[in-house]
Amino acid sequence: MRSWSISVGRLGGVDVRIHLTFFILPLFMFWTEYAAHQGNANGPRDLAVVGIILACVAAHEFGHMFAARRFGMIPKAVILLPLTGVTLYYESRAEKPNPALPLWKREIRLALVGPLVNLALASLTAGVVMAAGHGSDLWKWPFLRVGNLPNSLVWANLYLAILNLLPAHPLDGGRILRSIFSRTMGASAATRRAVSISNAIAMVLIFGGLFSDNWLTMVGIVVFSAAQLEERALVFQWVLDNVRLEEVMLTDFATLSPADTLEDALEKAVHSLQDDFPVVRGSDMVGVISKQRILDALRAEGNGYVQAVMNKIFEISVRQDSLGSAFSKLTARSSSVIPIVEDQRLVGIVTLQNLMHSTALLAESRKLRRDEAET
Ligand SMILES: [Zn+2]
Numbered sequence: 226m227r228s229w230s231i232s233v234g235r236l237g238g239v240d241v242r243i244h245l246t247f248f249i250l251p252l253f254m255f256w257t258e259y260a261a262h263q264g265n266a267n268g269p270r271d272l273a274v275v276g277i278i279l280a281c282v283a284a285h286e287f288g289h290m291f292a293a294r295r296f297g298m299i300p301k302a303v304i305l306l307p308l309t310g311v312t313l314y315y316e317s318r319a320e321k322p323n324p325a326l327p328l329w330k331r332e333i334r335l336a337l338v339g340p341l342v343n344l345a346l347a348s349l350t351a352g353v354v355m356a357a358g359h360g361s362d363l364w365k366w367p368f369l370r371v372g373n374l375p376n377s378l379v380w381a382n383l384y385l386a387i388l389n390l391l392p393a394h395p396l397d398g399g400r401i402l403r404s405i406f407s408r409t410m411g412a413s414a415a416t417r418r419a420v421s422i423s424n425a426i427a428m429v430l431i432f433g434g435l436f437s438d439n440w441l442t443m444v445g446i447v448v449f450s451a452a453q454l455e456e457r458a459l460v461f462q463w464v465l466d467n468v469r470l471e472e473v474m475l476t477d478f479a480t481l482s483p484a485d486t487l488e489d490a491l492e493k494a495v496h497s498l499q500d501d502f503p504v505v506r507g508s509d510m511v512g513v514i515s516k517q518r519i520l521d522a523l524r525a526e527g528n529g530y531v532q533a534v535m536n537k538i539f540e541i542s543v544r545q546d547s548l549g550s551a552f553s554k555l556t557a558r559s560s561s562v563i564p565i566v567e568d569q570r571l572v573g574i575v576t577l578q579n580l581m582h583s584t585a586l587l588a589e590s591r592k593l594r595r596d597e598a599e600t
Pocket residue numbers: 285286289309310336339340389396397
């Protein structure tokens with residue numbers, strides 16, 4: 226799947242990615258500094274400011290993620306843009322209703338966490354700067370400048386907090402606006418209205434910025450990119466919520482027996498594209514095992530039986546379960562295969578690999594079909 230972001234690592238099981246627009250930021254910094262100082266740009270310090278902004282965006286987005294976990298949502302990936310971020314979740318927001326807290330209130334709380342993290346960091350660093358006796362420097366214009374990195378840290382956080390509260394979806398302010406709309410209209414109508422307001426704001430920022438401060442143009446471009454990412458995430462979410470496991474499950478798959486030796490199992494695995502195998506005794510499913518596990522066990526203890534090393538605790542699903550529910554089962558148990566059972570009979574399996582491929586394909590085809598319908 227084409228995606229305009231690159232993975233930079235994992236944190237707590239979440240894929241952390243940097244969006245390609247982030248790389249505009251150093252160029253942009255260098256260019257504005259260069260213009261401001263008649264050719265005396267300071268490369269390493271520019272990069273330090275970019276690093277500060279990246280760290281503040283990351284802190285903001287991790288704030289959202291930790292709050293989301295408390296609401297039962299499982300983050301899958303976080304994409305950092307120059308001035309904001311987008312977090313993708315395995316589970317639908319609507320799937321786990323919390324009766325104590327209506328959905329719109331929950332979304333408002335979730336949205337507020339990010340800017341609050343930045344405000345907290347700003348106060349903390351401002352406190353440190355003042356304690357060091359440089360309090361008066363804080364108000365020297367321009368606030369964000371490469372010449373004073375501690376000040377930049379304070380102001381980057383303040384700017385991010387304010388910027389993300391703009392009522393431009395999918396920035397946090399726009400999410401809050403959409404949640405308020407959704408009290409009186411359907412969810413998709415609320416999103417459409419929030420998005421049209423957001424597009425108007427982005428236009429004003431981009432063109433206004435051309436005639437005043439270039440940073441505004443930058444903000445407008447980020448709002449546009451974030452909206453595009455969000456829309457992609459919504460298509461993904463639609464697939465996760467609406468596609469049933471029977472539409473993607475593998476029905477032609479290899480199984481192992483608990484009485485197989487690990488060497489036999491490896492031999493079978495070599496002839497299969499599968500990475501994970503259900504272990505079946507008669508018509509009963511008794512465990513699951515991965516190719517990797519077989520290899521590790523062979524390496525550590527030599528030949529033995531599948532029975533001894535297979536994973537006996539596993540989740541099962543039925544044909545009608547959603548893709549999203551299978552994803553959360555897989556991540557909750559950090560297992561890699563789910564048997565699909567009907568009348569206690571194994572009728573198919575889904576693996577993490579298989580789910581990820583089909584979700585990406587289905588999202589792409591849905592987007593294509595919708596684009597065709599619109600033109
Ligand atoms: Zn946010």
